[in-house]
Amino acid sequence: MHNTHRLSVHFVVDHEYAVATSGDMDGRVSFPMADRTILLDSLHDMLEAGRSLAATLRDAYPGAALEPRRIAEALASSTEAERANTAAKFLAIENQYGVRRRGNDYLSAGRKLTPDTIEEIGLATALCLGSPIDDKRVVCDLASYMSGPPIPGIHLVGIDASLTLSEPISIDGWELFAASRDDLKVMLPLPSLGDFQVRPWDPEIWAGLVFLRRFIKPDPVIGLRLFAPEAFPEWGLWRPLLVLSLVTPDVITMWTDHDVEPGRRIYKRLDRVYYEPVATDGEHEAIWRPFARAINLEQSDEPAFREQVLQIAALLPQEPSPANGSKNLKSAYARLKIAAQRLLAAGQHATGSTATPMDPVHATDALLHYVVALEALVGVDTRDGEIVRKISQRTAILAARNDTERIGVAREIRNVYQTRSRVIHGGAEPSIRDLEALRAIVRRVILGALVHIDSYISGNLIHRCDEALLSAGMLESLREPLIPFDYIT
Known part of the structure; x- marks a missing residue:
């Protein structure tokens, strides 16, 4: 018989799987269940349960295409997912990742696998399609996504510009750089499931776009950011954008604004990239590429441009x-x-x-x-x-x-x-x-x-x-x- 008990951390825990104890660890609570191995095993069991669910649904509806939402809802309510969520909570507290507290009480910690998140990360689609995935990589990605530990973030702002830089330029605490395919790919959430996600951007298409980025210290609080739309999003970044707007004849505007937790989650503030068709050989459809209107700097102009940017930035x-x-x-x-x-x-x-x-x-x-x-x-x-x-x-x-x-x-x-x-x-x-x-x-x-x-x-x-x-x-x-x-x- 399973007994439940509401802990001071506000988690209802099944004692067959975990026991919570209080301890003094710099004001934190120590949990014997805060073990990454337990979480990894729970996630592996959840993947197997997901495959079984998908097979059952295929048998129940032969010839019908499976809907990712149906898989996501069934998997989120499974015993295996509940165990993984419980293990992730305690490990997240240990890692001080995504913690929300009221006084000495923990209200929540880390991320939970819900129907929405299982769809968002691409797991439901992968199971629906029956596509082969690397279980070990998926489990490791999910464990970090759910329980941390905190890692440095990136505030990434795309600007309307076209230039080639041999290395980033520092502007008032930001870095100006032309992103490569790899720069953009490494930031995407859960790379092991990337082929099954609706991505915030396509690295192949966005490669070469110009960005301002600022690295953010690891933050124990995640997922609480509320982004109200602004009439003029440039106003928040007026200092680096002013520098660029003085150095060039163009007034530089923002195209994108994202907070990135590399490999885990991307929070979108703004995405208004304009695209234009690129001519092909006539035998294939036109490819749509981002349309950059401003700066248009040639590689030979980079040394002078770099010197001027640093000169103006020093005046702020x-x-x-x-x-x-x-x-x-x-x-x-x-x-x-x-x-x-x-x-x-x-x-x-x-x-x-x-x-x-x-x-x-x-x-x-x-x-x-x-x-x-x-x-x-x-x-x-x-x-x-x-x-x-x-x-x-x-x-x-x-x-x-x-x-x-x-x-x-x-x-x-x-x-x-x-x-x-x-x-x-x-x-x-x-x-x-x-x-x-x-x-x-x-x-x-x-x-x-x-x-x-x-x-x-x-x-x-x-x-x-x-x-x-x-x-x-x-x-x-x-x-x-x-x-x-x-x-x-």
Whole structure:
């Protein structure tokens, strides 16, 4: 007769298979059942039970195709799966993997094999098809998936770019790299069952795409991430994306955003990869490949590109913490962040290295984003009657390289404000030329704030811009540090 007992860890355990005891292991609980061998044996028995279930269903419904869901539900409710789940829980506690606690009580730990997870990892499909699988590899993959231990994760962000890099480039704690087939394959969940899963990506098709990645320390809590959709997902990665958007003529946008637990689970935040047909020899159907619009860097350009990225990345100020940093620093950093995010948001409505918006509504949005960016950087102390004058003059000082350009930039900004007024009151939409010129100006003003970061943080940069209208010396002191960045247009 099986007796059950609810433990302080909130697990109902069958005492024929496990006995829980309390122990003092750095505040953890020690369980004799926390043995990987027990889990591996339980999973092996579960695979055999799954094969028997599939055979029984085939006999019961001869000639009918088995449904993976039916297999998944039957297997999840089997005694063998329950034993595997119990063993995995205790081993997960021992490994401190996926633990959720309330005080000293463990509410849950690790991952459980449910009908949904058995379908998701591809096991149900493999059993339905009767396909040969490597039991030893499958069992080992399942054990790690269910019970850990914690491993480093990867925050992986795909960007709209086409380039070849001999090695990754570090940008503000992220790595920029062109992914190979093997880079992408090694991250996929449960590789031993990979042929039977609906994968988050196809390594063959995504090979060559450009990504930003950041390695994450092992996390004992898994599966609790809730990803709310964002109107502008680029805003969360504005620092590395700003660097790339300054170095190249393109405003870089995100295509994908995944949290990866390599070999176990991939959590998707965003996937909006665009595909285009690639011509074949005429005898076969066209192959659909991701369509990268931005950067388009040739291998011979890599050394200069790498140097420029590192040069711009070094200009980024450190983010102030809530507890530290002056009021001026926090205010200046917030305004720089707004400007960068608006530049990136406007870029969502452009195509490749042009600022051509997809439709008139987006053209208006882009114009307003650019105006907000400029006002955040150089319009801090302006009053209603002088906004246009001060912003046009300060923008001209920071964005232009000579007197002729300064006159042209000031005129362009005045025209932008007139266009904004017309648009708000239902007039004509901004022209493509307006947006192309304005994007270049905004990029140069952001660069000016970064190059003169100390003056910008103190609030003195805008006053120096005003003084530069009357002082050739002040104009030169602002202009000279910007000369090495004249490639940014």
